[in-house]
Amino acid sequence: MDMPLAGLETLLRRLGAVDAGAWAAVTGSMRSARYGIERPIRLEAGGLLYVGEGLLKQYVRHGRTQPAINRFIRQGEVYAVPHDPDPVYIKTIQPSTVYCWDSHTLRRLLLEYPSLLGSYLKIRDMQENALDTRLWLLEQTGKAKLALFDRTFGQLRAHLKGKDLGNYLHLAYAYISQIREK
Structure with missing residues (x-):
C-alpha cells in the first residue's frame, strides 16, 4: 500500500x-x-x-x-x-x-x-474543534499567541514564512520578528 x-x-x-x-x-x-x-x-x-x-x-x-x-x-x-x-x-x-x-x-x-x-x-467534529482552538488562540495577547501556537502545532512554525504566521495569528510580521530575536 x-x-x-x-x-x-x-x-x-x-x-x-x-x-x-x-x-x-x-x-x-x-x-x-x-x-x-x-x-x-x-x-x-x-x-x-x-x-x-x-x-x-x-x-x-x-x-x-x-x-x-x-x-x-x-x-x-x-x-x-x-x-x-x-x-x-x-x-x-x-x-x-x-x-x-x-x-x-x-x-x-x-x-x-x-x-x-x-x-x-x-x-x-475535528475541524470544528480546530476552529475553536484557533478562536481561543486569537483571544490571546501577542506573546501568548505565539506560545499557544507552538504548544498546539508543535514544529509547524519552522515550516512557515513569517508573513503566513503573522496572517494566521493576526500579528504584524515585524512584531513576530522582534520576538524571535529576543
Missing part, C-alpha cells in the same frame, strides 16, 4: 470501523495530484481532501479586502470542504501530494458504506 494512504487508513480505522470493501472503495474513487510550492488547489464544495505529503494553508475571503489564513492542513490530515458557495481557497506551503474526493463521490461512498459515515462526522 502507498505509505501516505496507510496514514489515511489508520486515521479512518481510529475514527470508526472501516471494512476492506469500504477501504477499497475509498482508494478506488480518489483523485490524486502533486503540487509544487505556493500552488493553488481548487476544491469542489462538499468534497474531501487528504494531505498525503506536504503542508497547505486555507484562506478565507468572505468580506475581506485581503485573504486571511484560516487554517493549516498538515500531512496526514483530512479536510472536509464546506458547502459554502464561495470556493475554498487553498495553497500549498511545501510540495504536496493531495488525495481528493468530490461531493458526488463522497455522498455515494457514505451511502454505500454506512461505516464511513461515523468517521466522516468525526472528521467534521
Whole structure:
C-alpha cells in the first residue's frame, strides 16, 4: 500500500470501523495530484481532501479586502470542504501530494458504506474543534499567541514564512520578528 494512504487508513480505522470493501472503495474513487510550492488547489464544495505529503494553508475571503489564513492542513490530515458557495481557497506551503474526493463521490461512498459515515462526522467534529482552538488562540495577547501556537502545532512554525504566521495569528510580521530575536 502507498505509505501516505496507510496514514489515511489508520486515521479512518481510529475514527470508526472501516471494512476492506469500504477501504477499497475509498482508494478506488480518489483523485490524486502533486503540487509544487505556493500552488493553488481548487476544491469542489462538499468534497474531501487528504494531505498525503506536504503542508497547505486555507484562506478565507468572505468580506475581506485581503485573504486571511484560516487554517493549516498538515500531512496526514483530512479536510472536509464546506458547502459554502464561495470556493475554498487553498495553497500549498511545501510540495504536496493531495488525495481528493468530490461531493458526488463522497455522498455515494457514505451511502454505500454506512461505516464511513461515523468517521466522516468525526472528521467534521475535528475541524470544528480546530476552529475553536484557533478562536481561543486569537483571544490571546501577542506573546501568548505565539506560545499557544507552538504548544498546539508543535514544529509547524519552522515550516512557515513569517508573513503566513503573522496572517494566521493576526500579528504584524515585524512584531513576530522582534520576538524571535529576543
